[in-house]
Amino acid sequence: MNPRALRAAGPAILIVAAALTTIAALAYGGAADPLATGDPGPFVRWGLPMAKLLVNVSAAVMAGSLVLALFALKAGDREFDGALDVSSIGAAVFTVASGAVGFLTFLDSFNPELSAGPEFGAQLGRFLTEVELGRTWLMTMIAAAVVTILTFAVRSWTATLLTAILALVSLIPMATQGHSGELASHDATVTALSLHVVGAAVWLGGLVLLVVLRPVLDARRVPDVLRRYSSIALVAFVVVALSGFARTLSAISAWEQLATPYGGILCLKVAALVLMGLLGAWYRRLLIGRIDSANAARAAKAGRAFWTLIAVELAFMGIASGAAAALARTPPPATETPYSSTPAEVLTDEPLPPELTFDRWFTTWDVDLLWAFVAAAGIVFYLAGVIRMRRRGDRWPVYRTVLWVLGMLTLFWVTSGPVNAYQDYLFSLHMLGHMLLTMGIPLLLVPGAPITLALRAIEKRDDGTRGGREWIMWAVHSPFARVVTHPLVAAGIFVGSLWVFYFTDLFRWSLYDHLGHVWMVTHFLISGFLFVMSLTGIDPLPYRMPYPGRLVTLIAVMAMHAFFGVAMMMQSGLMVAEWFGAMGRTWGPTPMEDQYIGGGVAWSIGEIPTLITAIVVAVQWSRSDERQQRRSDRHADRTDDAELEAYNARLARIAERDEAADKAAR
Template identity: 40%
Template structure:
C-alpha cells in the first residue's frame, strides 16, 4: 500500500526532474555567457529567472488546463468538476508566487543589482509602477491572484468560463516581456507567443488534470479522454503553427540554427514531434482499449500519460531557457529592403507575411467544417455541395487577405489598409455566411446531455446574444457603421497597422460585423423585424450611402487637408520604397467604392432572388429544396 501511494509522488518527481534537467542543459552555456556580462547580479538572479519561468509555465498550465477541461469535458455537477477547480486554484496560488518571483528577479536583472541589495526596495516599487516591463509583471500578479480567488469561489459554468478567460489573459503581459520583445519583429511575434503559451497550457494542464482525476471519473474516463483528445489535437496544431512562426522570426536565417537559440529551438521541435506520436497513440490505441477493457486500459493510459507529461515538462524547461536566450535576429537588425517603385498587383500576389493566428483559424475552419460534413453524410443526412464550396472559397480568400501581400502593405498604404478591411467586411462574409457553419455544427455534433459545453454549444452560446441583437438588418447595419467609425476615426487605425494585437482586433471586428450584416440580410423567416423585402433593400441603400460617405472622406483628405493633418490619414511615415510619403497617391476612397458597389449589388441580387423563390414554389423547386435554402448561418441561431 505504501509503494502504491508513492507512485504519484515518484511520477511527479520524474516529470519535474525532466523539466529542470532540460532547463539546465539548455541554459547552462548561455547562462555562463550572461554571467560574464551581469556579474553584479549573481547566480541567484541568472538562474532564478529561468527556474521561475519554468514554475510560471507549469503553474499556468495547471490553472488553465483544468479550467478548460472542466468546461468542455467534465459534468458540471460531478466530483471531478469540483476537484478540477481545486486543482486550478492551487496552481493559481503557485502561479501568483512564480509571477511575483519573476517580477523581483526581472527588476534585479534589468537594474544589474544583486538580489536584495541595499536600497533596491524603493527602486523596485518605482520599477513596478513607472516602467512598462514592471507594470506588466505587476499586472500578471494581480490577474493570477484574482484567478486563484475565483477558482476557490465559483461553481457555475459561466463563472468558470469567465475565470478561464481571465487566466488566459494572464499569459499576455509576460509574453510582451518575453524573448519576442528583444527582436526587431516584436510586434509580429507577440500574438504567436501568446497563442503558443495558451495551447501548451491547455494541452499540458489538461492531461495532468486527467491523470489526477482518473479515479474520480470512473466510468466517465473514456468520455473525458475522448473530449480532451480533441482539445489536444487543436493545441498541437496551434503549437506547431505558432512555433514555426515564432521560430522563423527569431532565427532569421539558416545560420541561426547553429546558435544556442537555434539549438534549443530544434530540441523543442523534436519534443513536439515526440508528443505528436504520443497523441496519435492516445487517439488510435488508448481510446479503443478504454472502450473494450476499461480496467486494464486505465493503467496503460496512466503510464503513457505520465511519459507524455515528462516530455511536456522537458519541452517546458526548454521554453523557459529559450525565453532567456537572445535570438540571433537581435544582432541581425538589418534595414528594410528598399524598392524604387510602389507595389503593384504582382507584388500583392507574390508577397507573403504569415500570421500564425489566422493560419490556425483558417486550418481549423476547414478541418472542422469537413468533419461536420462527414458526420452529417455518415449519419444519412444531406449537405449541399455548393455550400461547402462557398465555405472553402471564403476561407481561402480570408487566408490570402490575412497572410498575403495586403497584410504586408497595409502597414504602409491606407489604400491597402482599406482594401483589407473591405474584403473582410463585404466580400469574405458573402462566401462564408451561405456556408451555414452554425447549422452544420448543430447537425454534425450531437447535443451533449451531461451539461458540458462542446464546440457547437460554445459557438451558439457565444454568438446567440450578438446575433439576437443584430437579427434585424437595420441593427446589423448600425453595428457596421459603428465598426467603420472605430476603424477610421479612433487610434485603432494606427494601432492596427503598427502592432499585431491591433491588427487582430481590426480584422476580427471587420469580419464579425460583415458576417452579422450579411447574415441578417440572408434571414428568410417571416415576421421578424426588418425581414421584409423593402426593409432589407432600404438597409442596403443606407449601407451604400455609408460607404459612399466614408469613401468620399478618404478620397478628399489627401487633397484638402494641410500637411500637419494629412499625417492622421497616413498609416505610417516609413515605407519600404524610395518615395516621399506625402507624394503617394492613395486610391483608398476608390477602393472602398469599387468593393462596396460590387458586394452590395451582389447582396441585393441575392435578396431579390430569395424573395422571388419564396413566393414561387416552382422556382424554389428548381433552385433546390426549401430546407437547403434555409441552411444559412443566421436562420437558426
C-alpha cells in the same frame, strides 16, 4: 501505474523533470554564466529562469484545467468543482511566480543595489509602470490574481467560460517577449509565441487535471473524458508544432546553427514534443478504446498501460518546459539588427518593400500565422463536417462548401498576401483589405451556413456536459446574440465602426500595436459577418426582419457607407501623418494622393458587396413569395379548393342579401 499513485507522483514527475532540464540546459548554453559587466549575481542568473519555469507550468494548470472542464465535465458535479479548484491553485502560483519574475527581471535589467529605502522602491515602481517589460509582468500578475479570485467564486457554465477566456488572455502578455529575454516587436514572432504559449498551456494543463481528477472520476465516465481531452490535445499539438516551427525560423537561419547551444536546447525541446505527439497518437488509437471494453480484465490492463504512458508523457512535458525556460535566457545564433536604419524600419520593424507592381499582386506574401491557422482550421473542420454528414447519408449543397472554402482562402490572401504586406505603407491597400474583410469575405462565408452545418454534423451529448454543439446552441440563444444579431443593431455596428475606428485613436493603435491590428481584423470580419448573416443567412437567429425592412436597412447602409467614402476623399489633412507621411516611400502616389484613392476604394469598390447583398435579399424575397404561393396551391389541391369555394359562396350570400335589401327599399 495506479491512478491514485500517479495523482501524487505525476506533478512531482513534471516539476522534477522540468527543473533538472532547466538547470542542465542553462549550464550547457552558458545562459547562467557570470557577466563581464553588470552581473546581477547567481541568485538572479539561476532564479529568473526557474521562476519563468514555474510561471509556465502554473499558467498551464490554470488555463488548461478550465478548458478541459468546459468541454469534458459537467457543471455542478464534483469533478467540475475539482477542476476549478485545481485551476485556482495554478492561478495562485501563477500570480506569485509572475511577481517574482517581474522583480527578478528588474534586478537583471538594471542591476540596482538592494535596499529597503524609498529610492529602490521608486525605481521598481517606475520599472513596473513606465517600462514595457515591467508593465508586461505587472499586467500578467494582476490578471492572474483576478483569475485566482474568480476560480474560487464561480461554478456556473457562463461564469467559468468568461474566467477561462480571461485566463487565456492573461497568457498573451508573456508572448510579447522573445526567447532571448528581449521584447520581441516583430509581428510574426509575437503571433507565433502567443499561439505556442496558449497551445502548450491547454495541452499541459489538461493532462495535469486528468491526473489529479482520475481517482475521483466515475470509472464509467473515464473513456469519454479521455477521448475529449485527446481531441483537445490533438488540436493543441498541431498549434504548438506549427507555431514553434515558425518561431524557430526567426532564430535559426541555417542548419549549422543547430550545433550551437541554442540549437542543441531547441533540438531537445523538439524531440520531447515529437515523442509526446507519438504517445498521444498511440493511446488515442489503441488504449482509450480498450479502457471502454466490456472485458474487465482487458480494460484494467489497458488502464494501467494508459496511466503509465501518462507518467512518461508528463516527464517529456517537463523536459520540454525546462528547455523552453532555458531558451528564454539563451541568446539565439541569428541575432536581429540592433538598430533600425530607415524610417520604415523604425515604424514597422521591417524594411520598406519594393514598389507594388502587377506581378507582386501574385507573388508577395507576408504570412500572418494567426489568420493562417484560422483559415486552415475553418476549411478542415468544415470539410470534416461535410464528410461526416455524407457518411451517414445526409446531403449538404456543394455550392455552400465551395463558397466557404473560397471565403477562407480569400481571408488567407488578405491577411497574408500583398494586402497585408503593403497595408502599413499604402492607405489605399489598408482600405482595400478593410473592405474585403468587412464586406467581401462575409458574402462568401455566410452562404456556407457554418452554424447550421456544425449543429447537424457534431454529435449531441446526453450526459449533461457541453461539447461544440451545445456551446454553439448556447451562443446562438444567448441574450448577447439576440442583441448583436438584430439587423438594425448589426447595421449600426457595421456602419458605426467605420467612423469610430478611422476618426479616433483606434486606427493609430492598429498601426503601432500588433494586438491592435489583430483586434481590427477580428472586429471588422465579425461585424461584416453578423450584418450579412442577419440579412441573407440561413443560420438560426433569434429574430428575422421582414424582407421590406431588410431592403430599407440596406439602402440606409449604402448611403452611410458612400458618405463615409466621400468624407475620406475630402480630408484635407493626412490621417496618422506621423505614420503614412514618414515612411520615406519614394514610389507610388504621395501619401495624400494615396489617402484620396483609399477613400475612393471605400466609396466605389466598397459599395459593390452591399449591392450584391441587396440583390440576394431581393431574390430571397421573390423565392419566399413563390414558396408561399406553392404552399397555398398544394393546400388547395389537398382540399379541392374548399377555401375558394367557401369564399365564393360567402360572396354569393352577401350579393343575395344586398339584392334583397334593395328590393325591400323599393
